[in-house]
Amino acid sequence: MTDRDSRVGLRQGIRELVEEERLDDAQLARLRALVDGRPDRPSRRRWLGAAAALGGVAATGYLATTLTGRADNAQRMAEEIAYNHLALAPLDFVSTNLDSLRDAFAVLGFRLLDAQALEDVPGTLMGGRFCSVASVPAALLRYRSETGVTTVYQARHDRRLHRGTADMDAGAPGVLRRARGVEVCLCHSQGVLLAQAYAITGTAS
Amino acid sequence: MTAMQRLTDEDYQRAFRFARSLGADRDLALDLVQTAVMKGLSAGRADLEAPLAYLLTSVRHAFYSELRRVRTAAWSSLDDLEGVIATDLQPLEDLVVARDELRHAWAALAPAEREVLHLWAVEGYTVEEISRHTGTPRGTLLARLHRLRKRLAEGQAERISGASQ
Numbered sequence: 001m002t003d004r005d006s007r008v009g010l011r012q013g014i015r016e017l018v019e020e021e022r023l024d025d026a027q028l029a030r031l032r033a034l035v036d037g038r039p040d041r042p043s044r045r046r047w048l049g050a051a052a053a054l055g056g057v058a059a060t061g062y063l064a065t066t067l068t069g070r071a072d073n074a075q076r077m078a079e080e081i082a083y084n085h086l087a088l089a090p091l092d093f094v095s096t097n098l099d100s101l102r103d104a105f106a107v108l109g110f111r112l113l114d115a116q117a118l119e120d121v122p123g124t125l126m127g128g129r130f131c132s133v134a135s136v137p138a139a140l141l142r143y144r145s146e147t148g149v150t151t152v153y154q155a156r157h158d159r160r161l162h163r164g165t166a167d168m169d170a171g172a173p174g175v176l177r178r179a180r181g182v183e184v185c186l187c188h189s190q191g192v193l194l195a196q197a198y199a200i201t202g203t204a205s
Numbered sequence: 206m207t208a209m210q211r212l213t214d215e216d217y218q219r220a221f222r223f224a225r226s227l228g229a230d231r232d233l234a235l236d237l238v239q240t241a242v243m244k245g246l247s248a249g250r251a252d253l254e255a256p257l258a259y260l261l262t263s264v265r266h267a268f269y270s271e272l273r274r275v276r277t278a279a280w281s282s283l284d285d286l287e288g289v290i291a292t293d294l295q296p297l298e299d300l301v302v303a304r305d306e307l308r309h310a311w312a313a314l315a316p317a318e319r320e321v322l323h324l325w326a327v328e329g330y331t332v333e334e335i336s337r338h339t340g341t342p343r344g345t346l347l348a349r350l351h352r353l354r355k356r357l358a359e360g361q362a363e364r365i366s367g368a369s370q
Contacts (some may be wrong), residue, residue, distance in 0.1 A: 008281055010357065013307045014326035022227040023218055027235055034207050034242055085365050147248040 012091050028083070074164035075132055077195065078177035078184035084140060085132055085151045085182050085197040091127035091142060105139040109157065112139060113192050115152040118168070119185070121196060123150060123194030133193060134161040153195040157188040159199040165193060208253035209245040212260065219328075220260045226323035227268045228316040237264045261328075262338070265320070272316065292333055294325060294347075296354050310357050318353055321346070 006014070023031070073105025094103045102112045105128065116123045131140045131153065138155035155162075166172040168189035175186045178200060185196045217238060224234035227362065241263035245256060253259050302310075317339075324330040324338060352364045 006304050007301050008304055008307070010302055010307070010322075011326040013302055014311070014322055015305055017308060017311055018222045018226055018327050021222045021231075021234075021236065023221045027221075028214050028217055031238065032214075033244060034211065034239065035207075035246065072228060077243075186214070188310055 017196065018095065022134065029087060030080070030083045033083060033089070051203065072164065073162070074175050074186055075177050075179070077162070077164070078179040078182075080133060081151075081153055081195050082109070082179040082182040083195050084153070085149075085184075086180060088149070088180075092129040094127040096125050096127075098125060101125075101139070101141065104128070105130075105154075108137055108139060110154070110156050110192055111117050111155055112141070113194060114163050115154070115194060116143075118189065118194065119174075119196055121150055121184060122147065123153055132148060133195065134158070134162055136193070138193070148199050149195060153193070153197070155191045155193045157191050162186075162188065162193045165195075165205045167196070207246070208256045208259075209242060212242075212256050216257045216260065218263050219257065222327065223261055223320075223323060224264050224268060226319045226327075227265070228319065229271075231270060237267050238265055265338075267318070289300070294350065298323065299352060300354055300358060302357060305355070314353075318349075321350065 002195070093101055095101055095104075098112065100116060105112055116125075121143050123143035126142045126144050128139050128141045131138050133153050133155050136155045136158050138153050141152040141154070143150045143152065144186045155163075164175060166175045166187040168174070168187040172187070174196075177184050177186065181200055182197050187194050220238045220241065221234050224237045225231070229237055238260070241260050244263055245253060245259055249299065314322070321335055324335045330338065332343060332346060334345050335341070339346070341349075
């Protein structure tokens with residue numbers, strides 16, 4: 001690059017810098033689901049309204065703790081996971097075979113755990129899609145049973161970003177959090193974050 | 206369709222970029238946008254005429270309200286403003302900078318400084334619009350921008366000087 005090429009008008013230079021910042025697809029999907037879910041799912045209005053009403057309080061606490069590093073990180077992850085659970089976004093891979101999904105998600109840099117064996121996740125595996133948990137790329141696996149949908153999230157465990165989750169290998173019970181009508185169980189095992197989300201009522205979400 | 210449902214993916218990106226320019230890390234920026242959307246969805250916000258403007262304003266308020274809890278959001282010292290007679294943003298329009306230097310300078314700016322530059326460069330706001338949006342008197346804003354321009358223009362020398370200290 002020549003010196004001439006490396007110089008730019010201030011306005012254009014700032015635009016270039018700022019436009020490097022982008023929400024990823026999972027984050028955009030979460031925002032769309034947040035907006036679109038409201039009129040389509042009247043039953044959620046109660047918690048959505050309550051969430052909005054509590055927004056100031058919750059956001060204040062959350063944002064302050066984010067800035068100061070003292071957040072209830074487990075609750076924060078549960079909120080994010082609940083969004084994705086409720087969004088029911090299209091699957092990137094449709095398969096009932098865990099091994100084939102392991103191949104599909106190998107790019108994430110870890111081997112998917114068998115959540116059904118580890119956590120007794122009910123139902124039949126439907127497939128998976130890429131998402132993220134606390135900004136760490138993750139796989140979302142969706143299971144369907146007679147009682148509803150369960151989603152399982154797996155990502156490379158990051159001690160800092162995923163702090164507050166239970167160490168399954170040390171025998172700790174899963175950390176349970178509730179968000180948006182969804183119960184989320186958070187733990188990690190073998191270097192993999194494992195989060196399970198299901199409707200609190202046990203009905204299909 | 207509610208007002209918030211008119212928001213496009215690009216609107217979300219614009220709000221996210223604005224939050225990043227203010228100084229929020231990626232997680233916080235996303236949370237600021239989500240919080241703004243939630244507020245917009247709440248009762249009484251269904252008739253918003255300009256959901257994007259609401260989103261940007263809401264992101265701004267949420268960011269500064271929290272930043273104030275941690276530290277004061279401030280411009281750099283204005284002690285050396287003597288001789289400032291800027292009347293518009295033309296000096297900024299004319300400024301040409303090296304991309305590398307701009308990247309360094311951008312990271313070193315205070316949130317309030319990045320905000321004004323973002324509103325000017327990315328959102329295309331006029332001085333009056335920035336003044337209204339940020340609640341800063343026009344004269345004060347121009348004086349600050351004059352000094353900011355001076356710092357950006359001298360960025361390379363300042364950085365070299367700073368590195369040698």
